[in-house]
Amino acid sequence: MLTENRDETRERIIDAALKRFTYYGASKTTMNEIAEDLHCSKASLYYYFPDKQALHVAVLEKAGETYFHDLQEKADQAATARQAFMELIATRHEFARRFCRLELFKVLKDKHLVRIANKAFEAARDREIGIITNIIEKGVDRGEMVSADPAKVAALYMHAMIGLRLSLVSKDLSEEISDEEFERVREWQVQLADIFINSLKK
Numbered sequence: 001m002l003t004e005n006r007d008e009t010r011e012r013i014i015d016a017a018l019k020r021f022t023y024y025g026a027s028k029t030t031m032n033e034i035a036e037d038l039h040c041s042k043a044s045l046y047y048y049f050p051d052k053q054a055l056h057v058a059v060l061e062k063a064g065e066t067y068f069h070d071l072q073e074k075a076d077q078a079a080t081a082r083q084a085f086m087e088l089i090a091t092r093h094e095f096a097r098r099f100c101r102l103e104l105f106k107v108l109k110d111k112h113l114v115r116i117a118n119k120a121f122e123a124a125r126d127r128e129i130g131i132i133t134n135i136i137e138k139g140v141d142r143g144e145m146v147s148a149d150p151a152k153v154a155a156l157y158m159h160a161m162i163g164l165r166l167s168l169v170s171k172d173l174s175e176e177i178s179d180e181e182f183e184r185v186r187e188w189q190v191q192l193a194d195i196f197i198n199s200l201k202k
Contacts, residue, residue: 009048031052071131086190093189130154
């Protein structure tokens with residue numbers, strides 16, 4: 001690791017932690033295990049991250065960038081607004097299943113990180129609303145739908161989708177979500193998307 005520059009080393013640490021967190025869960029992974037994966041000392045990790053919580057946040061940010069890259073790519077490739085909406089649902093579903101062990105909600109419950117996490121959540125929500133707004137605007141331009149205020153409709157749609165997702169974790173934010181629950185929310189989201197799309201048709 002000594003031959004790499006600081007940015008490269010930091011990325012390697014995040015990638016190693018992401019692999020561990022995704023497979024074993026963030027809470028069950030230790031800094032020692034990540035250091036062993038990288039063949040370095042634990043002190044080397046603490047040079048870049050003051051504690052495991054900071055590394056956890058960095059891992060979530062990395063996963064979030066992957067998510068938004070995939071969302072934007074799917075939205076850009078879709079031939080119709082409905083196809084774009086359905087691709088976004090599929091991408092969200094795949095992301096949530098793949099990264100469910102990252103324990104995002106545990107970060108939100110941490111009193112030391114809640115301010116940072118809430119700001120990140122707001123930024124992520126606004127970014128996703130922007131992608132949805134663009135889908136609606138393209139749909140309007142193609143004559144597929146009518147909307148006087150695509151941004152307002154996109155925000156309403158986004159908040160409704162968040163509500164469906166949160167309905168699964170109302171019992172306990174730390175509990176894992178079952179395959180059946182994942183599938184139920186996906187089905188609800190498809191139904192909700194169809195309702196929105198049909199309401200915007202000419």
